[in-house]
Amino acid sequence: MRDQSLFVLASLASGERHGYGIAQDTEELSEGRVRLTAGTLYGALNRLTDEGLVAESREEVVEGRRRRYYRLTAAGETALAEETERLRSMAAALSARASAARGRRTTTKPAPA
Amino acid sequence: MSRRLLAGCLLAYPRSRRERDGAYLLDLALELAEESGFRRQAVSLLRGGFAERLRGRGRRGALLAGGAVAAAVLLVVGGGLAAGSDGPAEVEVYACTGDCPEVARQVADKQLDGWTCERQTELGDVAWRCASP
Numbered sequence: 001m002r003d004q005s006l007f008v009l010a011s012l013a014s015g016e017r018h019g020y021g022i023a024q025d026t027e028e029l030s031e032g033r034v035r036l037t038a039g040t041l042y043g044a045l046n047r048l049t050d051e052g053l054v055a056e057s058r059e060e061v062v063e064g065r066r067r068r069y070y071r072l073t074a075a076g077e078t079a080l081a082e083e084t085e086r087l088r089s090m091a092a093a094l095s096a097r098a099s100a101a102r103g104r105r106t107t108t109k110p111a112p113a
Numbered sequence: 114m115s116r117r118l119l120a121g122c123l124l125a126y127p128r129s130r131r132e133r134d135g136a137y138l139l140d141l142a143l144e145l146a147e148e149s150g151f152r153r154q155a156v157s158l159l160r161g162g163f164a165e166r167l168r169g170r171g172r173r174g175a176l177l178a179g180g181a182v183a184a185a186v187l188l189v190v191g192g193g194l195a196a197g198s199d200g201p202a203e204v205e206v207y208a209c210t211g212d213c214p215e216v217a218r219q220v221a222d223k224q225l226d227g228w229t230c231e232r233q234t235e236l237g238d239v240a241w242r243c244a245s246p
Contacts, residue, residue: 019137019141020145035149037142037154038145038154038158038161039156039157039161039162039164040157040160042161043165046165
């Protein structure tokens with residue numbers, strides 16, 4: 001799953017949001033690393049909708065602007081949990097390997113000259 | 114002017130998408146543009162529209178159509194910026210998704226002609242913004 005899709009799912013995990021709200025929440029959640037633009041966000045939401053992971057919930061007009069709200073579906077909740085678990089497992093495996101490498105470096109004595 | 118430019122960029126999307134979601138997508142882009150600038154949103158709409166065409170036609174067909182889409186995009190943005198009071202006289206934007214040697218070649222030709230092209234990538238999509246010398 002792409003980063004932006006994962007962040008969209010995570011953003012919707014706390015309740016329905018409109019596109020602008022998703023973009024703001026994603027930026028905050030990713031500490032500024034993922035900044036969604038209109039084209040990227042719209043594409044991600046379409047893909048996730050087609051996959052049944054999110055669904056449109058309602059539309060409203062605020063100060064003359066249309067806002068479309070989305071919500072996480074049950075399949076979306078499952079996908080988010082599975083993807084999070086996959087990343088957690090991967091991070092643990094990589095972290096263990098990195099720790100082992102650090103350990104070897106600190107215990108290896110330089111060869112005599 | 115920015116609203117008109119963003120509306121023009123929606124032309125990159127297939128007609129069916131524009132008719133269904135164009136107004137909503139334009140409002141979303143305008144709202145996001147207030148924070149990140151309308152050029153960034155304009156480029157994202159062009160890339161998004163191209164990606165949407167890729168999705169709709171299948172990868173092979175879209176690659177064959179890539180040149181035509183890039184050209185359409187180029188006219189919209191070039192015309193929009195030329196209408197403004199500041200900035201370069203001529204700006205062209207090329208956008209594509211995945212491997213796109215044909216578009217990259219067009220950009221390289223521009224650079225040989227003295228244009229300054231700035232490459233932007235975002236999650237698998239790539240765009241070049243070229244300004245005339």
